Amino acid sequence: MKEIQITTKSALHWHKRKMPANWDLNIYRGCSHRCAYCFARYSHSYLEDDAFFENVYVKTNIIENLKRELSSKKWQREAVNIGGVTDVYQKAEEKYKLVPQVIETLVRYKTPFYLITKSDLIQRDLDIIIAASKIVDIIVGTSICTFNKTLSSKLEPGATEPEKRLSFLRTLSQNNVHTTVLMMPGIPYITDTSSNIEEIFRRCKHAHIENIIPGLLNLKGNTKKIFLDFIRIEFPEYYKDIANLFKGSYLSRSYGERFRQTCMSLRKKYQFYNVYQEIPPPKIPAQLKLPF
Numbered sequence: 001m002k003e004i005q006i007t008t009k010s011a012l013h014w015h016k017r018k019m020p021a022n023w024d025l026n027i028y029r030g031c032s033h034r035c036a037y038c039f040a041r042y043s044h045s046y047l048e049d050d051a052f053f054e055n056v057y058v059k060t061n062i063i064e065n066l067k068r069e070l071s072s073k074k075w076q077r078e079a080v081n082i083g084g085v086t087d088v089y090q091k092a093e094e095k096y097k098l099v100p101q102v103i104e105t106l107v108r109y110k111t112p113f114y115l116i117t118k119s120d121l122i123q124r125d126l127d128i129i130i131a132a133s134k135i136v137d138i139i140v141g142t143s144i145c146t147f148n149k150t151l152s153s154k155l156e157p158g159a160t161e162p163e164k165r166l167s168f169l170r171t172l173s174q175n176n177v178h179t180t181v182l183m184m185p186g187i188p189y190i191t192d193t194s195s196n197i198e199e200i201f202r203r204c205k206h207a208h209i210e211n212i213i214p215g216l217l218n219l220k221g222n223t224k225k226i227f228l229d230f231i232r233i234e235f236p237e238y239y240k241d242i243a244n245l246f247k248g249s250y251l252s253r254s255y256g257e258r259f260r261q262t263c264m265s266l267r268k269k270y271q272f273y274n275v276y277q278e279i280p281p282p283k284i285p286a287q288l289k290l291p292f
């Protein structure tokens, strides 16, 4: 992947959404994980089809911007979603090491955060994350749509294998960091079988993951053509059926309802209670002591 260094005007971006964190912080633009279903391509549709996977833009002044924004009197210490569009623990992060600096800055300004990744590069920073969680509220998550290695390597060729993703979350959970698994995307005929879904619930329970958030595939914008081309090549036996299910960008309401019912009954069976984990207001010790 070609690296291109850029400077930007701001680090934090507001997006009104259903999830509790409305502030996104993206260190990179572009992603080396190359997921076949990548929805982030939709928000980068001004790029060529594969450009999102071929170039990574590195926001080299992100720490400077973040410090300025967090030190503003207007900052309410709302939760920040690290990597709302691209995975921050992608290849370029091995070299730039910006995530630890972002975490340190958020902690300094007493700001809680979410961090979602599919990469075990996070192992490098586990000590920092665990230390930070003693000062501000943190939720760390990963997304897992299957534990089948062959399937995962086709769907998410650049990401760490799912078993290892669960393993870093287990370590965090054992160290009292809140953890969550995004069980997504549910892909018709491929990851939506009840045995596949139940395996995810069962293994997450054994790994002491606190929460599972299921979600279905959506194919907005140019993602639809790219994904259906991928299905035609890799899973030709399902191509017609999947294409028929996507008249527009989303699956039908009745399909969504069946998927929701399956997840609800497994949520009950494996005793996962929360739909979304809310980050409570910041817990701030009288004397803030930074561990790094």
Ligand code: SF4
Residues within 6 Å of the ligand: 031, 032, 033, 034, 035, 037, 038, 039, 040, 041, 085, 086, 087, 118
């Ligand atoms: S990790 Fe996310 S941003 Fe990166 S390729 Fe996969 S879906 Fe796209």
